[in-house]
Structure formats: structure tokens, C-alpha cells
Amino acid sequence: MQKRFLGALIAVLALGGSTFGVPSVAAQTTAAGVPRMKDGKPNLTGLWQSLSTADWDIQAHGAQAGPFYQLGAIGAVPPGQGIVDGVEIPYLPAALEQKKKNFANRWKEDPVIKCYMPGVPRSNYMAFPFQIIQSQKDILIAYEFGSENRLINMGKPQEAVTDTWMGTSNGHWDGNTLVVDVTGFNGMAWLDRAGNFASDSLHVVERYSLLDANTMNYEATIEDPKTFSRPWKINVILYRHREKDARLLEFKCVEFTEELIYGDLRKKAGK
Amino acid sequence: MSKRIFALSSLIVFAAALPLAAQTPAALKPASPGNTAGSNAKSWSLSKTPWGDPDLQGTWTSDDTWGVPMERPVSYGDRLYLTEDELKAREKAVAQSKQRIENPSDENHSPAKRQLEAAAKGETAAPAAGAFGRGVDAAPVPGQFGEYARRASKQTSQIVDPPNGRIPELTAEGKAKQAAARATRGKTPETWTDWSIYDRCITRGVAGSIIPVIYGNGLEIVQTPGYVAIRYEMVHDTRIIPTDGRAHMPPGIRSYMGDPVGHWEGNTLVVETTNFNDKMGIGPNGGGIQSEDMKLTERFTRVADNTINYELTVDDPRTYTAKWKIAFPITHEPGYQLFEYACHEGNMAMRNMITGTIAEQAAAAAKKN
Numbered sequence: 001m002q003k004r005f006l007g008a009l010i011a012v013l014a015l016g017g018s019t020f021g022v023p024s025v026a027a028q029t030t031a032a033g034v035p036r037m038k039d040g041k042p043n044l045t046g047l048w049q050s051l052s053t054a055d056w057d058i059q060a061h062g063a064q065a066g067p068f069y070q071l072g073a074i075g076a077v078p079p080g081q082g083i084v085d086g087v088e089i090p091y092l093p094a095a096l097e098q099k100k101k102n103f104a105n106r107w108k109e110d111p112v113i114k115c116y117m118p119g120v121p122r123s124n125y126m127a128f129p130f131q132i133i134q135s136q137k138d139i140l141i142a143y144e145f146g147s148e149n150r151l152i153n154m155g156k157p158q159e160a161v162t163d164t165w166m167g168t169s170n171g172h173w174d175g176n177t178l179v180v181d182v183t184g185f186n187g188m189a190w191l192d193r194a195g196n197f198a199s200d201s202l203h204v205v206e207r208y209s210l211l212d213a214n215t216m217n218y219e220a221t222i223e224d225p226k227t228f229s230r231p232w233k234i235n236v237i238l239y240r241h242r243e244k245d246a247r248l249l250e251f252k253c254v255e256f257t258e259e260l261i262y263g264d265l266r267k268k269a270g271k
Numbered sequence: 272m273s274k275r276i277f278a279l280s281s282l283i284v285f286a287a288a289l290p291l292a293a294q295t296p297a298a299l300k301p302a303s304p305g306n307t308a309g310s311n312a313k314s315w316s317l318s319k320t321p322w323g324d325p326d327l328q329g330t331w332t333s334d335d336t337w338g339v340p341m342e343r344p345v346s347y348g349d350r351l352y353l354t355e356d357e358l359k360a361r362e363k364a365v366a367q368s369k370q371r372i373e374n375p376s377d378e379n380h381s382p383a384k385r386q387l388e389a390a391a392k393g394e395t396a397a398p399a400a401g402a403f404g405r406g407v408d409a410a411p412v413p414g415q416f417g418e419y420a421r422r423a424s425k426q427t428s429q430i431v432d433p434p435n436g437r438i439p440e441l442t443a444e445g446k447a448k449q450a451a452a453r454a455t456r457g458k459t460p461e462t463w464t465d466w467s468i469y470d471r472c473i474t475r476g477v478a479g480s481i482i483p484v485i486y487g488n489g490l491e492i493v494q495t496p497g498y499v500a501i502r503y504e505m506v507h508d509t510r511i512i513p514t515d516g517r518a519h520m521p522p523g524i525r526s527y528m529g530d531p532v533g534h535w536e537g538n539t540l541v542v543e544t545t546n547f548n549d550k551m552g553i554g555p556n557g558g559g560i561q562s563e564d565m566k567l568t569e570r571f572t573r574v575a576d577n578t579i580n581y582e583l584t585v586d587d588p589r590t591y592t593a594k595w596k597i598a599f600p601i602t603h604e605p606g607y608q609l610f611e612y613a614c615h616e617g618n619m620a621m622r623n624m625i626t627g628t629i630a631e632q633a634a635a636a637a638k639k640n
Contacts, residue, residue, distance in 0.1 A: 038321035045495045116616045131511050133493050133500040135328060136321050140493040140500050142509035147474070149502055149509045151491060151609075164611040188616070245518075248511050250526035254473045254615050258463045265625045266462045 033213045034176075037136060042176050042210050044139070047241040047248060049129040050218075053080035055122065057194035058234060060087065067107035083125065085233040089196060095227040102195025110193050114261055115253035117148050117165035119189025120182050120204050121220040125236050131248040139171060139178070144251050152180050160184020163200055178208040191222075199226040214240040317538050317573055322496045324514070325538045327573050329603050330491050333483040333581075335420045336429060336599040338365075341482065341554060343428030343436030351436060352425045362423040372419050418486045421604065429482065432584075432596040439593035441560075448560045448590070461628055463621060469556040471621065472614035474506050474527045477544060477567055478583055478597070479557030489609045490601070492571075499533060499540055504609045512542055519545045525563060527551065540571040553585050562589035577603040 035043040060082030066075035091099055102109055112118050118126060128144040139152040152171040160168035163186035171180040187200030205221045216238040223231040318326045338361075343351075353361065428436035441449060460466055469475050480503040481490065487505030494500070499512045508528055516534040524530065530546040544567045552559025553567075565587035572580045582598040585591065 043495070045498070111616075114615075117613060131500075131509075133495045133498055133511065135493050135495050137328065138493060140491075140502060140509070142500065142502070142511060147506075147508055149507060151493070151502065161608075162610070165613050165616060166611060247513075247520070247530075249524065250528060252473055252527060254471060258471065262463050262621060262625060265622065265629070 034210045035213060037134065039136065041173055042178075043134055044132045044178060044208060044210065044216065045134045047129050047131050047246050048216060048238040049127075049241060050125040050236050050238055052083055052125055052236055053078045054083045054125040054234075054236060055127055055192055056080060058083050058125075058192045058196055059089065059194070060084075061194070083234045083236050085235055090229045090232055092227060092229055095197075099195050099197065102190070102197060104195075106193055106195045109195070110190055111188060112145075112190070112193070113257070115146050115257045117189060118143075118145060119165050119185065120150070120167050120169075121206065121218075121222070121234060122189060122191055123148060123150075123166070124206075124218055124220075124238070128251060129241055129246075129248060142248060144248050146251065146253050152178075157181070163187075165189055167202075167204070174207075176209060178206075180206040180208070182206065197227070198222065198224045201226045211237075214242060216240070315575055320494055324494060324496075324499075324535065325540070325573060326494070327492045327499065327540060327571055327579060328494055330489060330607055330609060331579060331601040331603055332418070332489045332607055333481055333599065333601050334418050334488050334604070335422050335602055336424050336426070337418060337420050337483040337485075337488070339424045339426050339429055339599065341429045341597070342438060343430065345435075345437070347427045347436070349434040349436075350427055351431055353427060358423060358425055365420050365423045368419055369421055418483070418488050421602075424599065426599065429597045429599055430595060431598045433593060438559075439591045439595055442588070442590060442592055444562070445560060445590040452560060459628055459631070460624060462625065466621065466624065467556065467558065468527070468551045469506070469558075470624075472506060472618045474508055474551075474557065475503075476551045476553070476557035477510070477528055477569075478553045478585075479551070479555060480505065480508055481581065481583075481601070482555045482597070484555050487612060489607060491609055499542075502609070505612045506614045507612050512540075514540070519543075522546065529567070538572060540569075542569045542571070543567070544569070553583075560590055561585075562587055564589050574600075 035045070037043050056077050057080060061077070061080055063079045064077040066077055068075050089099075107113070112122075112126075117123075123130065123141075123143050123145065126143070126145050130141055130143040133140040133142070138154050140149065141152065142149045148166060150166045150169050152169040154171050157170035157172075158168065160183050163184055165186060165188060167182040168184040169180050169182050171178055173179070182204040183202075185198070185200055185202040185204075187198065187202065190197045201224050203223045205223075207217075207219045209217050211217055218236045218238050219233060221231050221233050222228070320326050320328075430436045430438065433439055455465055458465065463471055469479065474480075481488075489504040491502045492499065493502070497514060499514060500509060501512065502509045510528060510531050512531045512533040514533045514535060517532055519532055520530045525546050525548040527548060527550065529544040531542050531544040533540055533542040535541070545565075547561060547563055547565050549561060549563045551557040552561045553565075565585065568584040568586065570580075570582040574580050578600050579602075580598070580600050582596060584594055584596045586594045
């Protein structure tokens with residue numbers, strides 16, 4: 001193994017984590033070779049993507065059949081080791097019932113099917129890349145899925161003016177880690193395709209840290225007293241796209257959903 | 272969005288009966304005090320980012336050009352700028368509108384208030400005189416939508432080239448496309464494809480995202496070494512523009528917003544965009560027509576602390592018989608912010624419009640029987 005990779009691996013094991021699930025990586029020490037801005041802060045600019053299957057289900061899950069037998073293997077659910085720190089999501093009893101309902105109806109009810117905004121944190125572990133543009137002031141994240149985006153205000157924190165799908169993001173640096181506090185959600189987004197969800201009281205605290213020049217650790221603490229009995233964490237590794245001339249492409253999905261959303265109306269019109 | 276508001280925001284041109292003085296068209300002048308924000312030219316100098324690029328960052332809006340038609344009324348001929356008297360009239364209208372919006376009160380009688388009062392009586396309020404941005408001398412739409420010109424633009428049109436300020440003649444292919452589009456717009460809309468790409472909440476395109484309409488005129492520029500990113504409020508599009516002058520993507524990749532590539536020419540950011548699809552056009556809210564071969568060239572030049580001069584050249588020989596250029600300043604305004612525009616998520620209008628048509632058709636059919 002290359003020395004650098006071995007070093008990172010040792011760091012991961014040494015920093016350990018909880019008893020089950022993904023060990024959390026507190027990457028306060030940033031490996032050498034990390035790109036930096038003029039002021040010394042790590043430069044997170046790049047085209048990033050998760051390799052996990054967390055968008056299907058953030059909890060550990062085996063392979064499953066998909067909703068359409070006609071798609072056979074390509075429409076099936078791939079397995080995943082899960083990104084939840086601690087295996088179980090601490091739902092309140094009523095919320096757990098709602099989650100089960102969501103799961104049972106997920107091929108109809110998942111808002112992302114209709115190209116609705118995936119919100120935070122789900123946008124960060126979709127099977128689509130996103131581009132971080134980090135200036136000396138604010139940080140912009142542009143997502144390929146549905147052309148969503150969010151601006152992370154790095155100045156004086158601003159309260160959410162209104163509830164939104166992507167929330168209101170205020171960020172600051174904690175050593176080499178970008179910490180982003182996200183509030184002001186409208187409670188309409190899910191956390192994955194398996195029906196995990198939160199309410200409009202959702203509060204997410206994200207931590208982005210470069211493990212090396214091409215790998216970033218993403219941790220999010222999820223808090224929602226209306227849905228969960230306590231805060232809980234997810235942890236995902238993000239990988240930099242290094243293909244020659246890799247760019248964010250356009251995935252405007254509205255057109256793929258109009259038949260689904262409005263098709264019943266057209267049929268009524270006899271068209 | 273109702274068809275009426277959509278039509279209004281298309282800035283239909285009408286011929287103004289005003290005496291003309293022939294004037295040689297000039298290149299768009301940098302912002303000057305009285306026209307746009309323009310801090311004192313002597314004391315201002317362009318700041319650079321820590322990595323040495325001209326700093327264009329911040330929140331910008333095309334609000335000041337609201338009310339200026341995209342195409343110049345024919346009676347203005349080759350005159351790009353208003354006369355002093357015409358400008359005074361526009362300044363007066365802008366000042367009244369600004370005063371009304373920035374100081375809402377019972378006395379101001381904003382249109383929203385009049386409309387509510389009329390509705391309570393079961394009536395419809397007549398639009399205020401000179402309202403809703405038709406033509407050069409119109410007052411900007413005040414009040415309820417929140418976007419308004421804060422300064423009077425000197426321009427008679429957004430198009431500054433060709434000299435007559437009007438879209439050049441279309442090619443045969445362009446004319447055929449335009450006829451087909453008009454036929455669609457003219458018929459009763461029955462399904463989502465009878466509505467515009469904007470009404471369907473897909474996008475407004477590169478030009479449509481910056482040409483001012485009644486709301487959603489804001490954009491944010493964020494830079495990093497090697498890139499300039501522009502995020503538009505409506506419809507939440509982001510363009511990631513590499514500034515290394517790299518090659519465009521292969522022709523097989525086509526999209527609504529195209530593939531932008533930029534480079535710096537002195538203090539000007541020049542962006543060339545290709546790889547478009549042909550599903551929309553150049554105009555307010557993305558109206559108009561274009562071909563897949565269209566190339567857009569934009570120039571962004573910061574000329575004051577709160578002003579960027581913006582130029583857009585349309586080069587599409589399959590559609591237009593000549594290149595044409597739009598130019599106007601975008602400004603930074605204290606307190607102006609972008610909001611999430613979750614268009615598709617909240618698009619009840621599409622459902623309502625389709626069911627409305629069905630109801631109308633059912634009523635008409637019932638009458639026949």
C-alpha cells in the first residue's frame with residue numbers, strides 16, 4: 001500500500017468510533033498535499049461524489065428486488081453497509097410508524113421520484129456528483145441532480161428567512177474542518193429512498209474535512225425533536241472526480257416526471 | 272403563472288409616437304452616476320481576489336433594466352439612448368415607483384391594495400396608467416412582486432446591436448420554428464408541452480435567467496481559482512464556468528444551459544457557451560427560438576463597486592441572419608437577497624391550468640348538447 005493511504009487508514013482505525021456501524025473519522029489533522037486557499041484554509045473546491053448506496057437506504061441493507069420486474073437486475077436495490085453511526089435511527093414511536101408507512105409506499109411517495117429537491121443531507125450522497133466552489137468568502141455547492149444548489153454563508157450567521165427544501169446554511173471553520181449549520185427546512189424532503197425522513201424542525205450540522213487531496217469525509221449530525229429521541233450521525237466518504245476535464249453535467253429531471261405527475265389529467269382530457 | 276402575467280413579462284414592443292432625433296448608436300457606455308449605481312469613477316478601482324482574478328463576487332440584479340423593452344420600438348430608429356426629456360419622464364416614473372415600494376402605506380395605494388379592495392366589492396381593479404412595462408416610457412411594475420428599478424435606464428432597448436435595436440430577420444429555418452411555436456401558443460393548452468419551458472419549471476435558459484421580469488432577477492457570483500460560478504434565483508440554475516479556456520464538451524452532450532467556458536480579457540470575464548439543445552430561445556423567461564448550433568458570448572465587466580456591465584451576443588446563423596447583442600448593467604443593492612425558488616415543487620399552476628382547460632371544454636361540450 002502507498003504510504004499515504006496506509007497513513008490515512010491507520011488514522012481511521014486509531015480514531016475509532018462507535019461500537020457498530022461506520023467508525024467516525026475526526027479528521028482534525030489534514031494529510032499533506034491538501035489544496036489550500038491563500039489564507040491557509042483547506043480548499044474544498046472540486047467535483048465530489050459518494051460511492052455509497054446510501055441514497056437507496058442509509059441503513060445497512062441487503063439486495064432487494066425493485067418495483068418493476070421488467071427492469072430485472074438493473075432495477076433492483078443494491079446492498080449497502082449503511083452510513084448511520086450506530087445502526088438504529090432513534091425514531092420516536094409515532095415517527096417510526098410513519099417511517100414504516102413511507103417504506104411501504106416508497107416507490108410512490110419518495111419526493112425525489114418527482115424530481116423534488118432532495119434537501120440536506122441527502123443531496124450529498126445521491127448517485128450524482130456535486131461541485132463545490134469555495135471563494136475567499138462564501139462557499140457554493142451546485143448539485144447535478146435537478147440543478148439544485150445551496151450557498152453556504154461564511155460571514156455573520158443569518159437566520160432562515162423562510163422554510164425551504166435545501167435549508168439555510170451558515171458555515172465556519174473549526175481548524176481544518178468546515179462546519180455547516182443548516183436550519184429552516186420545510187420538512188418535505190426524505191433522507192433516502194427507504195422512507196427515512198424528518199420534520200420541519202430538522203437541524204443538520206455538517207462537517208466536511210479533507211482526508212487527502214482527493215478524499216473528503218462528510219459527517220452530519222441530525223437533530224429533530226419532533227421525529228427523533230436524540231441527535232444521531234451519518235458518515236460518508238466523498239471522492240473527487242479525477243477524470244480528465246470532469247465537469248458537472250445537467251440533469252434537469254422535471255421532464256422525466258411530467259407524465260407521472262400530470263398524466264392522469266391528460267388521460268381525462270382524452271389526449 | 273397566468274398567461275396574462277406571462278405575456279406581460281414578455282415585454283411586447285409597441286410603436287411609441289415620439290419625434291425622433293437621429294443619433295449614431297454608441298457602444299454601451301460604462302455606468303455613470305444617474306444612469307446606474309456608479310460610484311465616483313475617480314475613487315473606485317477594481318479589487319482582485321486573493322488569487323489575482325478580478326473580483327465580480329456578490330449578489331447582483333438586473334432590476335434597473337425592468338421596463339426597458341428587449342426590442343426597440345421602431346419609431347426610435349437607430350437611437351439607443353433616451354433624450355434628456357424622455358429620461359426625465361422615466362426618472363419621474365421610477366422615483367414614484369421606488370417611493371411607493373420602499374414606503375408602503377395606506378396613502379400609497381399599491382396596486383395590491385386596490386385589487387383587494389375591488390375584489391371585496393366583486394369587481395376587478397383597472398390597471399394603473401402606464402403600468403406593467405409596455406414599452407420605453409412605461410412605469411415599472413410596483414409593489415406586490417418586490418422587484419423594481421431603482422434608477423432610470425438611459426436605454427431605449429436592451430438590444431444594442433444591430434443599430435436598430437431589434438432582433439435581425441430570421442432564416443427560413445427560424446421562421447418555420449417561430450411559426451410552429453406561435454401555433455402552439457395560440458391554441459388552448461391541453462397538456463404540459465403546450466406550456467413554455469419556464470411554465471413547466473424546467474429553466475429559463477442563459478439569457479432568460481438574467482433578462483429582467485417581474486420577479487426573480489437576482490444572481491450570485493462566487494469565484495475560486497480557475498472558476499467563476501453564477502447562481503441564478505429563477506430557476507435555481509448554476510453555471511460553473513472554468514476560466515482556463517478549455518475546449519467545449521463533445522457535440523453529443525447538449526443541455527438547456529449549454530456548456531460555458533470562460534477566460535479573462537483584462538478585467539472582463541468572457542464566457543462562450545455552446546452545446547445547447549433547441550428547446551427554448553433567447554428572450555425574457557427563455558422565450559424565443561434558437562438552434563443547437565447557437566453560440567452565446569457574454570462579457571462581464573465590473574465598472575463600479577455596485578455595477579457590472581453585462582453583454583450577451585447571440586451567434587446562431589441557423590436561426591438569425593445576423594449576430595445580435597443585448598447589453599445592460601446589473602447592480603448590487605443593499606438588502607437584496609436571493610431566495611430558494613422551488614418552482615417545480617410548488618407548481619400547482621400546471622395542474623390548475625390543465626384542469627381548467629378540461630373544465631372549459633366540458634362546459635362548451637355540454638352547451639352544444
